[in-house]
Amino acid sequence: MADREINPFATQATWFPRFEKGVFWIFRLATYAVLLSGFAVFGTIVVKGAGTVFTTRAPFLNVAFLTQAPETLYVFEYDGAKHELGAKDYRAFRETEEAKAKAAGKPAPKFESVESIVYSSGGIFPAIVGTILLVVGSMAIALVLGVASAIYLSEYAKNGPVVRFIRLAIINLAGVPSIVFGLFGYGMFVIFLGWNVSLLAGWFTLAFMVLPVVITASEEALRAVPRGFRDASLALGSTKWQTIRKAVLPYALPGVLTSSILGVARVAGETAPIMFTAAYVVRDRLPWQVSQVSDFFFQGVMALPYHIYVVSSKIPQNVYTERVQYGAAFVFLMLVAAIATGSILLRNRLRGRYQW
Amino acid sequence: MESTAPSTAEASFVITKARTRVFGLSWDEVIQFFFAGNAAVAVVVLALITIFLFREGADFFRLNSSQNLAVYREAGLEYVDIVRDQEKDHAALNRYLADVRLQALKYYRKQGLTYPEAAAKLAAFDDYAGRYSDAIEPIRSKISDWSDFVTAIKTKFGVRADQLAEREQLLAAGKTAEAAKVKIDVVDARKELQPVLDDRASYQEAAQQAAQQLTALARQLPEAPTPELQKRLQRFAELTRQYVATFPATEKKLETWDATKPIPFYVSVTSFLFGREWLTASFWQDWYGILPLLVGSLMVSAVALVLAVPLGVGAAVYVNQIARPFEQRWIKPVIEFISAFPSVVLGFFGIAVLGEALRKLSQVPWLSGLPGFPIAERLNALTAGCLLGLIAIPTIFTLAEDALNNVPRSFREASYALGASRLQTIVKITIPASLSGIISAVLLGFGRVIGETMVVLLCAGNRIAIPDFSAGLGAFVQPVHTMTGIIAQEMGEVVRGSIHYRALFMVGIVLFFLSLLINYAAQKIVRRYRISGG
Numbered sequence: 001m002a003d004r005e006i007n008p009f010a011t012q013a014t015w016f017p018r019f020e021k022g023v024f025w026i027f028r029l030a031t032y033a034v035l036l037s038g039f040a041v042f043g044t045i046v047v048k049g050a051g052t053v054f055t056t057r058a059p060f061l062n063v064a065f066l067t068q069a070p071e072t073l074y075v076f077e078y079d080g081a082k083h084e085l086g087a088k089d090y091r092a093f094r095e096t097e098e099a100k101a102k103a104a105g106k107p108a109p110k111f112e113s114v115e116s117i118v119y120s121s122g123g124i125f126p127a128i129v130g131t132i133l134l135v136v137g138s139m140a141i142a143l144v145l146g147v148a149s150a151i152y153l154s155e156y157a158k159n160g161p162v163v164r165f166i167r168l169a170i171i172n173l174a175g176v177p178s179i180v181f182g183l184f185g186y187g188m189f190v191i192f193l194g195w196n197v198s199l200l201a202g203w204f205t206l207a208f209m210v211l212p213v214v215i216t217a218s219e220e221a222l223r224a225v226p227r228g229f230r231d232a233s234l235a236l237g238s239t240k241w242q243t244i245r246k247a248v249l250p251y252a253l254p255g256v257l258t259s260s261i262l263g264v265a266r267v268a269g270e271t272a273p274i275m276f277t278a279a280y281v282v283r284d285r286l287p288w289q290v291s292q293v294s295d296f297f298f299q300g301v302m303a304l305p306y307h308i309y310v311v312s313s314k315i316p317q318n319v320y321t322e323r324v325q326y327g328a329a330f331v332f333l334m335l336v337a338a339i340a341t342g343s344i345l346l347r348n349r350l351r352g353r354y355q356w
Numbered sequence: 357m358e359s360t361a362p363s364t365a366e367a368s369f370v371i372t373k374a375r376t377r378v379f380g381l382s383w384d385e386v387i388q389f390f391f392a393g394n395a396a397v398a399v400v401v402l403a404l405i406t407i408f409l410f411r412e413g414a415d416f417f418r419l420n421s422s423q424n425l426a427v428y429r430e431a432g433l434e435y436v437d438i439v440r441d442q443e444k445d446h447a448a449l450n451r452y453l454a455d456v457r458l459q460a461l462k463y464y465r466k467q468g469l470t471y472p473e474a475a476a477k478l479a480a481f482d483d484y485a486g487r488y489s490d491a492i493e494p495i496r497s498k499i500s501d502w503s504d505f506v507t508a509i510k511t512k513f514g515v516r517a518d519q520l521a522e523r524e525q526l527l528a529a530g531k532t533a534e535a536a537k538v539k540i541d542v543v544d545a546r547k548e549l550q551p552v553l554d555d556r557a558s559y560q561e562a563a564q565q566a567a568q569q570l571t572a573l574a575r576q577l578p579e580a581p582t583p584e585l586q587k588r589l590q591r592f593a594e595l596t597r598q599y600v601a602t603f604p605a606t607e608k609k610l611e612t613w614d615a616t617k618p619i620p621f622y623v624s625v626t627s628f629l630f631g632r633e634w635l636t637a638s639f640w641q642d643w644y645g646i647l648p649l650l651v652g653s654l655m656v657s658a659v660a661l662v663l664a665v666p667l668g669v670g671a672a673v674y675v676n677q678i679a680r681p682f683e684q685r686w687i688k689p690v691i692e693f694i695s696a697f698p699s700v701v702l703g704f705f706g707i708a709v710l711g712e713a714l715r716k717l718s719q720v721p722w723l724s725g726l727p728g729f730p731i732a733e734r735l736n737a738l739t740a741g742c743l744l745g746l747i748a749i750p751t752i753f754t755l756a757e758d759a760l761n762n763v764p765r766s767f768r769e770a771s772y773a774l775g776a777s778r779l780q781t782i783v784k785i786t787i788p789a790s791l792s793g794i795i796s797a798v799l800l801g802f803g804r805v806i807g808e809t810m811v812v813l814l815c816a817g818n819r820i821a822i823p824d825f826s827a828g829l830g831a832f833v834q835p836v837h838t839m840t841g842i843i844a845q846e847m848g849e850v851v852r853g854s855i856h857y858r859a860l861f862m863v864g865i866v867l868f869f870l871s872l873l874i875n876y877a878a879q880k881i882v883r884r885y886r887i888s889g890g
Contacts, residue, residue: 020779024678030670031679031687034749038694041705041746148394156388157395168879169399175800175875176405176868177807179840183847183864187408191852208401215398241387262696269698272809272840276847305700305810312704313814325708329701340696344689 042333049330052323064123065327070282070307071122075320076114084320086121119282119311120321124328126286130301131335133199133287134278135268138206142263145207146214147256153215154222155244174212178272181209185277197300199287202278206267213263221255222248254350261343265336271305279306304332409868413861416644421624423517424642424855430545431509432552433641435613436502439559442606443499445599446492452595453485456580456588463581477581484578491569494562502552507639509548516541549615556610563607567600574600628862634820634842636856644859646866648822652737652836653806655823656816659741659832660748660805665798667745668752672794675753676760677782688757695750702743703814711739711815718833728830733817737836740816744808748801755800759793760786792885796878803874807867809840816841839863 053062074090076083078097085093097109157163185205195201225248233247234240271279280300290296308328315321378386428434457478464474519540526535574596580586631645675687711734718729731738763786771781787794817835820842825831843860850857 016777020777023779024674027670027674027678030667031674034667034671034694034753035687035690037746038690038697041697041702044705044709045701145394145397148391149397152388152391152395156391166395166399169402171879172872172875173398173402175803175807175871177809177840177871179807179809179843180405180409180864180868180871183412183843183861184405184408186847187412187861188404192408192411211398211401239384241384265696269696269700271698271700272844275844305698308700308704309810309814312707317708325704329704332698333701336696336698337693340693344692
């Protein structure tokens with residue numbers, strides 16, 4: 001009461017500020033719940049997967065896992081001890097032990113309770129190579145098509161029904177489920193064009209899928225170049241194309257590339273489109289081991305996301321398979337995370353670089 | 357003016373420039389057309405997707421009605437299924453009885469009786485249940501006799517189809533002489549099926565016998581310990597009488613059933629769109645009904661959206677309106693980073709960690725009151741839905757945050773000037789002003805979720821059946837299969853060009869148009885209800 005006499009406009013103590021604070025806390029908790037679940041997934045994969053990829057001894061990196069092809073794992077008991085060996089080592093071990101026993105004149109040694117688990121030994125090298133090939137090829141196609149498309153939309157096109165239709169198509173293309181792209185790629189490239197399961201089919205399928213992302217990103221970057229640049233160039237008598245080439249593209253290119261890296265992350269992360277178009281469950285030869293150059297494009301490859309799908313659904317979950325499952329997931333997550341972080345950081349840096 | 361100028365104006369001042377012309381176009385125009393052509397790629401791709409999905413899938417309806425369903429009828433499988441339905445209804449009544457027994461047993465156990473004692477008390481009941489179950493035995497034996505018979509006819513049709521396919525292949529390869537040599541069996545289904553049709557009299561006899569027994573059993577109900585259960589038994593007798601009353605209708609159906617009646621085309625369409633069964637490579641009859649898959653997809657999406665909408669929109673409101681600049685700067689990139697998680701890694705996380713964790717959680721005693729808890733299956737709609745929620749959150753967050761950002765500053769300032777608090781401004785001004793954007797964000801999140809493949813393939817449990825909705829919300833912890841999952845799972849195994857193969861493409865078409873529809877709705881909402889900043 002005394003307060004009011006001094007200052008009649010003073011806020012009255014009510015329940016409302018406390019209520020408001022409470023509501024804000026609910027929003028805050030929702031946000032942090034999202035972040036926490038993201039960290040939980042990331043953390044689990046990192047903690048469990050790091051054990052496969054890194055070692056405690058020099059060179060601190062499990063080189064074999066990153067440079068070898070997948071092998072079948074053999075788990076068996078021998079001489080009372082439990083052994084875990086890859087297919088090649090197992091055969092060699094068996095032969096030497098049998099030879100030893102023969103030399104010593106003893107009966108053939110017994111390998112007890114032999115259990116074989118596919119893909120659980122060796123490494124994931126072919127899958128890493130395949131993923132890189134798929135990403136590079138499809139992004140090359142997508143960038144050419146996407147940047148050219150964006151140049152038309154931002155530099156040439158006048159707003160009319162045709163352009164509106166194109167924009168509508170782009171937006172709708174962005175919403176098409178990836179598995180539908182897979183079916184389409186299978187129907188068109190694999191069957192109709194007769195490319196079979198091949199790199200080329202995978203490239204085009206992935207490129208078409210990521211096209212909307214690249215177009216939108218490129219257009220944004222092109223539009224960020226100030227009008228004055230174009231006007232000045234045109235006023236000096238250069239043609240439209242000269243203007244675009246000399247006065248617009250150089251300034252837009254960094255933006256185009258960084259934003260498109262997000263598209264790379266999407267391409268690398270997708271499994272469904274390559275399941276029927278480019279990916280093999282397992283392949284002995286590496287992509288460059290082909291007899292003709294043209295064979296290179298028409299071969300299927302192993303891919304990391306598909307390999308993760310195979311090892312997490314087709315083999316049982318136990319201590320022997322955990323190594324390769326978490327290891328592959330870890331490597332893949334790191335790959336995609338590196339790409340994504342790179343793009344986000346680069347974009348933030350570039351934002352401040354050109355001041356118009 | 358242009359035509360007269362050149363001849364006289366050879367003066368030094370004129371700028372002359374050689375113009376390259378390609379097909380009558382200047383170089384600049386060629387370049388423009390090149391870019392325009394590239395821009396059209398998006399339209400072309402969309403058209404190609406439509407064309408190729410239909411190219412592979414459109415034949416499904418024709419093949420399904422002319423082969424799959426036609427054989428179903430001609431070989432008499434449909435005829436046997438009429439009787440089989442009758443048996444299934446009886447099985448449902450049996451389950452009703454078993455449920456009553458379970459309740460009675462629970463009651464006795466509560467009374468403090470030991471298990472054997474309770475079982476002894478229920479001996480009469482069990483005897484009754486046994487007699488009730490056996491009452492339909494004559495019909496059952498008829499079904500089994502007929503089944504063997506009609507599957508034999510169906511096999512003949514299968515052989516014939518293979519022979520036709522072989523001839524077709526030879527003809528396509530240009531080997532006409534060899535194609536002519538391929539023997540095509542003639543299947544006279546009518547004649548072959550006649551014994552079964554003639555057997556109707558003996559079925560009638562069996563049905564009469566069963567009806568008599570059932571009516572008799574409905575009159576002599578067993579004892580139930582509580583009045584409530586007694587009431588349920590009364591209801592059971594009533595149901596039995598109703599069931600027996602359907603017998604003449606079944607007989608009528610059998611009588612009027614005609615193997616030669618052609619299958620209309622629309623049946624193929626309706627059996628796909630409204631079929632409740634997706635059954636492939638079955639010895640009896642293949643069904644391609646999209647309903648279980650659609651229901652599965654929708655259930656998983658529902659779980660995902662229930663989680664993602666409050667969290668995603670809440671986070672967007674927090675980051676845009678409430679958070680300090682420092683928080684804003686790091687929360688946004690982190691959520692963007694979550695959107696880069698590959699779905700197959702999330703799926704693996706579901707299999708390896710989340711499924712088991714949820715089951716463990718569901719076994720905690722004080723949570724057992726929740727519907728469906730404890731969870732029976734590790735991989736189910738809930739597991740997949742939780743992970744899909746994580747996928748949808750960044751999408752919803754980013755778009756909703758954009759929408760909130762687009763609300764003109766003046767709106768908020770006007771609200772503050774009128775003395776509203778921050779919360780009042782957010783709830784009454786900012787959110788309503790950006791509602792269209794938020795709704796379209798949710799729709800696009802829905803589109804993202806329903807099209808997601810790997811997570812549902814790995815974590816949804818992959819059981820092709822419509823969940824039992826009598827369990828209420830508990831249906832959400834049952835395993836389901838989804839439209840995207842079935843394509844990914846079965847596409848690798850089917851024979852190219854078979855009905856099954858085309859059915860998968862049909863599912864793809866449904867998915868494609870569903871996603872277009874969702875996208876269209878999202879845009880429409882944004883356009884329609886956009887608030888101008890003026």
